[in-house]
Amino acid sequence: MTTDACRDWRGALGAAALGVIDPVEEIGLRAHLDGCASCRAELRDLTAVAKALDAVPAGEVTAAPAEPSGTLGGRVLERVAHERDTRHKRRTRRIATGVGSLAAIAAVIAAIVLAVGGGSTAPVTHVALQGAPGVHATATLTSQSVGTAIDMKVSGLDPRRYYWLWLTDDEGHRMAAGSFTGSQQQSDIRLSAAVPLDEARRIWATDENDHVVLDKRIPASA
Numbered sequence: 001m002t003t004d005a006c007r008d009w010r011g012a013l014g015a016a017a018l019g020v021i022d023p024v025e026e027i028g029l030r031a032h033l034d035g036c037a038s039c040r041a042e043l044r045d046l047t048a049v050a051k052a053l054d055a056v057p058a059g060e061v062t063a064a065p066a067e068p069s070g071t072l073g074g075r076v077l078e079r080v081a082h083e084r085d086t087r088h089k090r091r092t093r094r095i096a097t098g099v100g101s102l103a104a105i106a107a108v109i110a111a112i113v114l115a116v117g118g119g120s121t122a123p124v125t126h127v128a129l130q131g132a133p134g135v136h137a138t139a140t141l142t143s144q145s146v147g148t149a150i151d152m153k154v155s156g157l158d159p160r161r162y163y164w165l166w167l168t169d170d171e172g173h174r175m176a177a178g179s180f181t182g183s184q185q186q187s188d189i190r191l192s193a194a195v196p197l198d199e200a201r202r203i204w205a206t207d208e209n210d211h212v213v214l215d216k217r218i219p220a221s222a
Helices: 004-008 010-018 023-034 037-054 072-116
Strands: 124-131 136-143 148-155 162-169 174-181 187-193 200-206 212-217
Touching: 004 010, 010 023, 010 037, 023 037, 124 200, 136 200, 148 162, 148 174, 162 187, 174 187
Parallel strands: none
Antiparallel strands: 124 136, 124 212, 136 148, 148 187, 162 174, 162 200, 200 212
């Protein structure tokens, strides 16, 4: 703890660390140090600093403290202005990028709304296929750029067997639309055939033995 007595000996501690203390004053300082651990610690620190100063070559110590360059203030201000401008440009780029991303997302959403909400102009035909008792199937045929897409809902077919779906064109050629597995429960199937919808005259399905299990004629006006 620093007391008034400690403050009175502060100058003597510095002189003692430098080795220039008056002998009479040193006697009184020693008496104080015997009962003051705080001042003893401070003397050790001051002595260490004094020894470090002794190690500095005198020729490297200038007579007057170095003055900062006259252009230092200007350079500091220029650096601050540069950093401010850089942060502003980064913030502007982030905002521009965010706006561009939002615009792109909005364009995609608009395209989806137009495609879905505006309605498709592609021709569509709905048919109910005929099959054995307990077998039910409906199909939605949609014209596409190459051929016809077929979305079917089928139930009542043997789940242990495979089936093939066909489209026949107006010249009697049959085109495979794909295969599917039977199911007692309703299953949704999406297939496609190379026959254009306006040329399709029949949609039908066969089993592994090429027996017809589902069939429906498509009128020419469809």
